[in-house]
Structure formats: C-alpha cells, structure tokens
Amino acid sequence: MKQLNNARAINEAIKEEMQRDERVCVLGEDVGYSGGPFTLTRGLIEEFGEWRLRDTPISEASMVGIAVGAAMTGLRPIVDIMFMDFFGLIMDQVFNQAGKTRWMFAGKVNLPIVITTLTGAGLNAGPQHSSSLEAWCCHIPGIKVVMPTTPYETKGLLKASIRDDNPVIFCIHKGMLRLKADIPEEEYVIPLGKAVVRKEGKDVTVVAVQQMSLKALSVAQKLEGEGISVEVIDPLTLSPLDLATIVESVKKTGRLVIVHEAVKKFGVGAEIAMSVMEEAFDYLDAPVVRVAAPFTHVPFTPTLEKAFVPQEEDILKAIKGVCA
Amino acid sequence: MKFTKEQCLNFYRVMAQIRAFEEMVSKKFAEGAMPGFVHVSLGQEAVAAGACGPLRKDDYIITNHRGHGHCIAKGVDMKPMMAELYGKKTGLCKGKSGSMHLSDMEHGMLGANAIVGAGIPIGTGAAYSIKLRKTDQVVVIFHGEGSTGNGVFHESMNMAALWKLPAIYCCENNLYAEMTHASLHMPFENVAERAKGYNIPGVIVDGNDPEAVYQAVDEAVKKARKGQGPTFIECKTYRWHGHYEGDPAKYRIPGELEEWMKKEPLKVYGDKLKKLGYINEAGMERISQEVQAIVDDAVKFAEESSSPGPEVIFEDLYA
Numbered sequence: 001m002k003q004l005n006n007a008r009a010i011n012e013a014i015k016e017e018m019q020r021d022e023r024v025c026v027l028g029e030d031v032g033y034s035g036g037p038f039t040l041t042r043g044l045i046e047e048f049g050e051w052r053l054r055d056t057p058i059s060e061a062s063m064v065g066i067a068v069g070a071a072m073t074g075l076r077p078i079v080d081i082m083f084m085d086f087f088g089l090i091m092d093q094v095f096n097q098a099g100k101t102r103w104m105f106a107g108k109v110n111l112p113i114v115i116t117t118l119t120g121a122g123l124n125a126g127p128q129h130s131s132s133l134e135a136w137c138c139h140i141p142g143i144k145v146v147m148p149t150t151p152y153e154t155k156g157l158l159k160a161s162i163r164d165d166n167p168v169i170f171c172i173h174k175g176m177l178r179l180k181a182d183i184p185e186e187e188y189v190i191p192l193g194k195a196v197v198r199k200e201g202k203d204v205t206v207v208a209v210q211q212m213s214l215k216a217l218s219v220a221q222k223l224e225g226e227g228i229s230v231e232v233i234d235p236l237t238l239s240p241l242d243l244a245t246i247v248e249s250v251k252k253t254g255r256l257v258i259v260h261e262a263v264k265k266f267g268v269g270a271e272i273a274m275s276v277m278e279e280a281f282d283y284l285d286a287p288v289v290r291v292a293a294p295f296t297h298v299p300f301t302p303t304l305e306k307a308f309v310p311q312e313e314d315i316l317k318a319i320k321g322v323c324a
Numbered sequence: 325m326k327f328t329k330e331q332c333l334n335f336y337r338v339m340a341q342i343r344a345f346e347e348m349v350s351k352k353f354a355e356g357a358m359p360g361f362v363h364v365s366l367g368q369e370a371v372a373a374g375a376c377g378p379l380r381k382d383d384y385i386i387t388n389h390r391g392h393g394h395c396i397a398k399g400v401d402m403k404p405m406m407a408e409l410y411g412k413k414t415g416l417c418k419g420k421s422g423s424m425h426l427s428d429m430e431h432g433m434l435g436a437n438a439i440v441g442a443g444i445p446i447g448t449g450a451a452y453s454i455k456l457r458k459t460d461q462v463v464v465i466f467h468g469e470g471s472t473g474n475g476v477f478h479e480s481m482n483m484a485a486l487w488k489l490p491a492i493y494c495c496e497n498n499l500y501a502e503m504t505h506a507s508l509h510m511p512f513e514n515v516a517e518r519a520k521g522y523n524i525p526g527v528i529v530d531g532n533d534p535e536a537v538y539q540a541v542d543e544a545v546k547k548a549r550k551g552q553g554p555t556f557i558e559c560k561t562y563r564w565h566g567h568y569e570g571d572p573a574k575y576r577i578p579g580e581l582e583e584w585m586k587k588e589p590l591k592v593y594g595d596k597l598k599k600l601g602y603i604n605e606a607g608m609e610r611i612s613q614e615v616q617a618i619v620d621d622a623v624k625f626a627e628e629s630s631s632p633g634p635e636v637i638f639e640d641l642y643a
Contacts, residue, residue: 067449072434104425104435108427
C-alpha cells in the first residue's frame with residue numbers, strides 16, 4: 001500500500017495509461033511544461049514529450065474538437081478542461097460531436113475521449129470556477145459521466161475511463177484534490193457504471209455523490225449510536241447509473257435520501273428519485289428527500305460558500321426526517 | 325502546371341458525376357421522395373473535383389452540410405449515399421442521420437457536419453493525430469466562408485499554424501453564409517485575408533476551375549506531407565441553388581446568378597477540353613450517360629431498400 005492524494009492518483013493513472021498505450025495523449029491549457037495549476041500532469045512532459053502532452057492556447061471548444069478528430073483517427077485523447085464552468089465553451093463539441101458522432105455514423109467510429117475537469121466549491125474560487133454541472137452531461141446520450149471520490153477510486157476509474165471506447169466526462173472535485181488515502185502498489189482498474197456501498201445499513205439509504213458520500217458516511221457513523229442504521233452508496237458513475245444497487249438497497253431500507261453538491265432543481269437527485277419510484281415505489285415507507293445546493297450560484301466569500309454547500313447537519317436532519 | 329489528358333478527363337468526369345447526383349437529389353427532393361433538409365452544391369463542383377485530386381485513399385477529408393460533392397470526389401459509393409438521403413436502412417448511417425451527416429471511414433471521409441464550423445476543429449484534430457502518429461497523411465477541411473465567422477475556425481487556424489499541422493483549409497467562398505451575403509458578414513472581399521493573422525499562407529483560386537483548385541491543393545498537400553504546415557485556400561465559386569432545397573433565394577443580388585452562370589464550371593471546362601482535342605461531343609455524351617447510369621442505379625438501390633426498424637435508434641450509441 002502507498003498513500004496518495006487525489007491529485008497524485010490522477011497523475012499516476014494518466015502516467016500508467018500513457019506508458020501502457022502510446023495512443024493516449026493529453027491536450028489542455030498548461031498541461032505540459034507547467035504541469036497544470038493543480039499539478040495533475042506534473043512530470044509527464046519529461047517522460048512523454050510535448051506532442052503527447054500538448055499545451056494548447058486558451059481555445060477550449062477547439063481542444064475538444066481536436067480530441068474528437070484525433071479519436072476518430074486512432075488516438076485516445078484526454079482533454080483537460082480546467083474548471084467545469086468552462087463547459088459553456090465546449091458544449092457543441094461535447095453534445096453535438098462527441099456525444100452524437102458514433103450514433104450518427106452508425107458505429108463506424110469509436111470516440112475514446114476523456115474530458116477531465118474540476119467541479120465543486122470549497123476553494124472560494126467564486127461563481128465562475130466552482131460550479132457542479134454534471135447534470136448537463138448526464139443529459140447527453142452517448143456520453144459517460146464519472147464522479148470519483150477517494151484517491152483509490154479516482155485512480156482506478158480514470159484508468160478505466162481512458163480505456164473506455166466512449167467519451168467520458170471525468171469530474172474531479174477540486175476540494176478533494178489533497179484528500180489522501182491508501183492505494184495498492186499493484187495495478188488495478190475499477191469498472192465504470194458500478195456504485196460503491198460505503199457502509200451497509202438497514203433503516204435508510206443515502207445516495208451521495210463525491211464528497212457528500214464522505215459527509216454522509218460521517219453522519220451515518222454518528223447515527224449508529226442513536227440506533228439509526230444508514231446505508232451509504234456513492235454512485236461513482238452517474239451515467240450510466242448503477243440503479244440496480246440503489247434499488248436493491250431501497251428495497252431493503254424503504255427510505256431514500258439523495259445528496260449532491262450541484263443545485264437541486266432539475267438535478268441528478270431528481271433523476272435518481274424518479275427512477276427509484278419507477279422501480280421500487282411499493283417498497284418506500286417515506287417520501288424520497290433530496291439534500292442539495294440551493295438554486296443559485298456558488299458564492300465567493302467563505303461564509304456564504306459554506307452556506308451554499310450541503311453540510312453534515314443538513315444530511316443528518318434529512319435522515320432523521322425520513323426515519324421519524 | 326501541365327495536366328495529362330487522363331487527369332483532365334477525370335476532372336470532367338468527377339464534376340459531371342457530382343452534377344448528375346445533385347440534380348437527381350434536387351429533383352427527388354422536390355417530388356417529396358426525400359425527407360428533411362437537403363443542401364446541394366450545384367455550381368461548386370470544380371472545388372470538390374480539384375481538391376480531392378491530389379489526395380490518397382488514406383488521406384482525410386471533412387465537410388459540412390453541403391458535402392455530397394466532396395464525398396463523391398473522395399470516392400464514396402453513391403448507393404449508400406443516396407440511400408442515406410432517402411433515410412433507408414442501407415444508407416451510410418442506417419438512415420439515422422441523412423444528408424448532413426454522411427461519413428465513410430474507409431475513404432477517409434470523417435463526416436459531414438450540420439453545425440457550421442464544427443468540422444473545422446475535428447479536421448484539425450485529425451491533423452494533430454497524423455502528426456502524433458508520424459504518418460504522411462493530410463486532411464482537407466472543406467468549409468464555407470460563412471463558417472469563418474465562428475470562433476472554432478480561428479482557434480483551429482491558430483493551433484494548426486502553431487503546431488505546423490498537415491491541414492488544408494479549403495474554403496468555398498460561394499458568397500453566401502446560409503442566406504446572408506458575404507458583404508454583410510465579412511469586413512473584406514477575400515476570406516483568405518484571415519489566414520494572414522495566423523501566419524498561414526492564404527491562396528486565392530478560381531473555384532470554378534478544377535485545375536486551379538488542384539494546383540493549389542497539390543502544392544499545399546506536398547508542403548503538408550513534408551511537415552511544412554497548413555495552407556488556407558479560398559476557392560471563389562457560387563451556389564446556384566438556395567441555402568436549402570426549396571429556398572426561393574430572394575436575397576440574391578439581382579444579376580449575380582446570371583453572371584455566375586456564364587462561368588458554369590462543367591460547361592466551361594468541357595469547352596476547354598474540346599479545344600484541346602481531349603474530348604468531343606460524343607465523348608461528353610458518353611460520360612454524361614455513364615455518370616447518369618451510376619446515379620440511376622443509386623436511386624434504384626435507395627428506393628428498393630427498406631426503411632430501418634425502430635431498433636436502430638438505440639444502436640451504436642455506446643461502443
């Protein structure tokens with residue numbers, strides 16, 4: 001075992017996949033000589049050269065277009081879109097090109113593209129560097145959306161994403177880049193589309209995305225003492241969603257709380273709630289509850305940012321509410 | 325540049341083939357045989373015929389919503405092309421995508437694109453891929469002057485120049501961005517001016533002359549294969565039909581169409597070949613019949629093909 005944080009886990013995953021497959025390359029702002037503002041690609045240009053670690057101009061839309069063309073002609077590009085807020089600049093290439101091309105061209109080409117991006121609040125980065133827009137991407141057929149949490153998951157899921165023949169949006173929570181954990185020395189890959197049960201429980205299911213799953217776990221441990229047994233599930237991949245694991249859990253517990261950092265309205269929580277109702281309505285003993293950010297933008301100043309992001313007490317209150 | 329008789333007759337044949345295909349498409353669309361939107365390039369045939377001339381089968385092209393001619397010139401089989409326009413199961417895309425999304429990887433046709441300008445970075449990406457894979461392929465990116473108003477055009481030109489990519493930006497300046505005259509969307513007459521800003525050679529050619537287009541593209545291809553970077557080629561041409569089939573095109577400047585019809589590429593080039601003694605009336609008639617027979621076969625194939633079943637809407641979504 002070794003201890004790595006999320007930033008180093010990303011770096012290792014990219015490095016190992018680039019060593020394994022010479023078709024893998026990275027394009028993005030500052031990915032080469034600078035190693036990236038969060039050091040995600042640090043040291044890679046020295047090993048792989050400037051063609052495979054391609055520093056680009058500030059041209060997000062075309063960077064993704066270039067990845068589409070490169071993927072169609074034999075490469076497996078990773079494009080780094082530094083902050084998910086910049087997705088406004090790339091959505092034509094994500095939605096109309098990467099998402100549709102394989103389908104439109106009747107399966108004649110694969111698009112093995114990974115778009116890595118930083119989501120979420122926590123660094124006081126302000127309204128244009130803190131958004132969680134994963135729901136935008138989940139709404140696009142032909143795209144996969146991955147939201148890893150621990151360094152172990154980040155590394156294994158990123159390796160799987162790079163090996164996947166479909167476009168994958170890989171969302172890394174910027175507030176968790178320095179989160180450290182044990183990682184095996186030996187190589188491993190974690191398949192996409194499979195949720196992880198962080199803690200088993202029998203009274204209530206909490207489906208929580210990214211750092212919310214760690215907050216939910218902390219709450220669940222506290223509630224053990226109060227006699228409430230909480231099952232915590234982190235989907236890890238939002239599209240395709242591992243609905244079976246969630247439904248199986250709800251059939252056992254009869255209660256469901258969904259937690260995510262993105263705004264509540266029209267979000268991933270609504271999709272999970274409705275899907276569970278379609279599959280397991282008769283098993284529900286209480287209405288499904290969502291804990292998510294309010295329908296506004298991420299504020300800059302620390303007190304307001306904290307107020308925006310769902311906290312442990314919000315999760316606790318929601319769990320107690322459905323268990324009452 | 326001196327062209328052989330064989331090369332000249334090939335230009336003529338390719339232009340005649342595109343003409344026959346698109347006249348048929350226009351006719352069948354008007355009859356209601358084809359659903360959706362169709363955009364034809366009648367009048368612009370010399371660009372496709374000239375630009376695809378210097379290309380190998382393993383070179384790439386990418387095009388836009390007005391791309392039938394480019395597909396034909398690159399060697400794409402017209403039967404599945406026509407079947408796609410008819411929305412049939414035997415079409416290039418199983419009838420899922422239509423005229424604006426034709427694609428054929430076997431011939432390096434990386435796709436038509438219905439988002440104006442969106443193919444430009446994708447083609448540029450193919451050029452990046454060539455550079456990284458260290459082959460000597462090239463990419464010809466067909467686009468109209470209208471697409472140069474789009475940000476991705478400028479981003480792509482910048483990166484292509486910066487990285488010396490083997491990309492040839494073949495711009496068909498047909499004077500209209502959809503339904504808006506070039507004078508209303510560009511601050512200059514020659515779109516090739518834009519290339520200067522990116523330190524890319526900007527060449528202007530008569531887009532109704534296949535030899536002129538060939539010569540410019542051939543030079544650009546030779547440079548690109550040697551790693552000497554991209555070229556922007558402005559082909560001055562004109563679109564006889566409206567933006568889409570059925571567009572009454574009332575926005576045209578009066579007299580403009582008539583002036584351009586005098587530069588009818590197939591006729592002008594045919595006359596030139598006759599003067600050179602490469603072809604006579606009988607030879608032209610024979611080519612006309614041969615290309616028509618191919619189009620008629622394609623129509624028969626399309627009309628006799630069955631429509632796709634509902635199951636195809638879920639096919640090919642994920643690998």
